Amino acid sequence: MINLYGQEIKKLEELLISRGQKKYRATQLYDWIYSKEAKTFDEMSDISKSFREELNRDFVLALPKIFTKQESKDGTIKLLLELEDGNKIETAMLPYNYGNAICVTSQVGCNMACSFCASGLLKKIRNLKVEEMVGQVLVMNSLLKEKDKRITHVVIMGTGEPFDNYDNVLDFVRIINHPKGLAIGARHITISTCGLIEGILRYANEGLQTNLAISLHAPNDELRNKLMPVNKAYPLKKLFDAIKYYESHANRRVTFEYILLKGVNDNLECAKQLADLIDNASTYIVNLIPYNPVNENSYQRSDDKSVHAFFSYLKKRHINVTIRKEFGNDIDAACGQLRAKQYYEENNKR
Numbered sequence: 218m219i220n221l222y223g224q225e226i227k228k229l230e231e232l233l234i235s236r237g238q239k240k241y242r243a244t245q246l247y248d249w250i251y252s253k254e255a256k257t258f259d260e261m262s263d264i265s266k267s268f269r270e271e272l273n274r275d276f277v278l279a280l281p282k283i284f285t286k287q288e289s290k291d292g293t294i295k296l297l298l299e300l301e302d303g304n305k306i307e308t309a310m311l312p313y314n315y316g317n318a319i320c321v322t323s324q325v326g327c328n329m330a331c332s333f334c335a336s337g338l339l340k341k342i343r344n345l346k347v348e349e350m351v352g353q354v355l356v357m358n359s360l361l362k363e364k365d366k367r368i369t370h371v372v373i374m375g376t377g378e379p380f381d382n383y384d385n386v387l388d389f390v391r392i393i394n395h396p397k398g399l400a401i402g403a404r405h406i407t408i409s410t411c412g413l414i415e416g417i418l419r420y421a422n423e424g425l426q427t428n429l430a431i432s433l434h435a436p437n438d439e440l441r442n443k444l445m446p447v448n449k450a451y452p453l454k455k456l457f458d459a460i461k462y463y464e465s466h467a468n469r470r471v472t473f474e475y476i477l478l479k480g481v482n483d484n485l486e487c488a489k490q491l492a493d494l495i496d497n498a499s500t501y502i503v504n505l506i507p508y509n510p511v512n513e514n515s516y517q518r519s520d521d522k523s524v525h526a527f528f529s530y531l532k533k534r535h536i537n538v539t540i541r542k543e544f545g546n547d548i549d550a551a552c553g554q555l556r557a558k559q560y561y562e563e564n565n566k567r
C-alpha cells in the first residue's frame with residue numbers, strides 16, 4: 218500500500234503516469250488531501266469511479282495515532298505519536314506570537330550522541346518515512362483546527378538528525394512548502410543539523426529558500442568534541458567551510474544554536490571565542506538556548522547573570538544574538554524527554 222501523504226508531487230506525477238493516469242491527477246489529489254482535507258478516496262467526487270477503486274485498492278491515507286497528549290498553560294502541545302510499527306515519536310507545537318511552530322521529529326531515536334541531549338538516550342531505530350513527518354503536521358493541524366488555528370512554521374528540530382535521513386526530509390520539506398500541499402512558506406521552514414557536512418553541501422544546491430540552523434554549542438574543537446562526538450568527524454574548520462559554501466550557493470544566512478551549560482560553555486572566554494569564530498560574518502544569527510535539564514546527565518542551565526553577560530558580550534561585538542523563548546515548562550518539554558519517559562515506563566528501566 219502506498220501512503221499518499223508520503224508522495225512528493227513530482228514523484229506522484231511519475232507514479233501516476235506509470236499507472237496510465239494523466240499527470241494533472243497529482244495536483245487534483247493534492248488539492249483533495251491538503252486543501253479540502255479529504256480523509257477518504259470516496260469523497261473525491263470529481264475523480265472517476267474506476268480511479269477511486271484503484272486508489273482504494275493500492276493507496277492509503279494513514280496518519281500516526283496520538284498516544285499521549287500534554288498541553289501546557291502557555292498553549293504548548295506535546296504529543297507522543299504511535300507509528301504503524303508501534304514505534305513512538307515526539308512532536309511539539311509552540312505558540313509564538315508570530316505564528317504556530319511545530320518541532321518535527323525526523324528519526325526514531327538518534328545516533329549523534331550529543332552528551333547533553335535526551336533524544337540520543339535511545340539510539341536510532343530507523344529513519345522516519347516522509348508520510349510520518351507530514352503526519353506530524355497534519356495531526357497537529359487537526360488539533361489546532363478546534364481553536365481556529367493552523368501550523369504556520371516548521372522547524373525540523375525534534376528527535377533525530379535530519380541530514381542522516383536526507384532524502385525523506387527533503388521530500389517532506391517539498392510537500393509542506395508546495396502551494397498545493399500545505400503551502401507553508403519556505404522562509405517559515407528550518408532544518409537544524411548538528412553539522413553533517415555532506416548534507417549541508419547538498420542542501421546548498423536544492424534551490425530552496427528554506428532556512429538552515431547549525432547546532433554549534435561550543436566555540437572550539439576541544440570542547441565541541443566533548444559535547445558533540447560528530448565534531449570528531451567534522452571539526453569546526455570543515456564545518457565553517459561547508460557553511461560558507463552554503464551561504465554563497467543558497468544565498469541564505471544560517472542561524473547558530475548555542476545551548477548555555479553552566480560552567481561548561483557559558484564563560485566570557487567562550488563568548489569571545491564564539492565571536493572570533495563568526496566575526497567576519499555579521500550576517501549570522503546566534504540563538505542562545507536555555508538548557509532543559511535532563512535526568513540522565515549532570516548538566517545544568519546557566520544562571521541568568523551568566524546568560525546576560527554572554528549575551529551582552531556578543532551584542533558588543535555586533536553579533537545578531539537572541540535568547541530563545543521558552544515554552545511548556547510545566548510539561549516534559551526537553552527534546553526526547555516524553556519518549557524516553559514512556560520507554561522507561563514500558564521497560565521498567567528507571
Ligand code: SAH
Binds near residue numbers: 333410
Ligand atoms: N540533530 C539536529 C536536530 C535535533 S536537536 C541538531 O542537532 O540540530 C534540536 C536542537 O535541540 C539542537 O540544537 C540540540 O542541540 C537542542 N537540544 C538538545 N537537547 C536539549 C536540551 N536538553 N535543552 C535544550 N536544547 C536541547
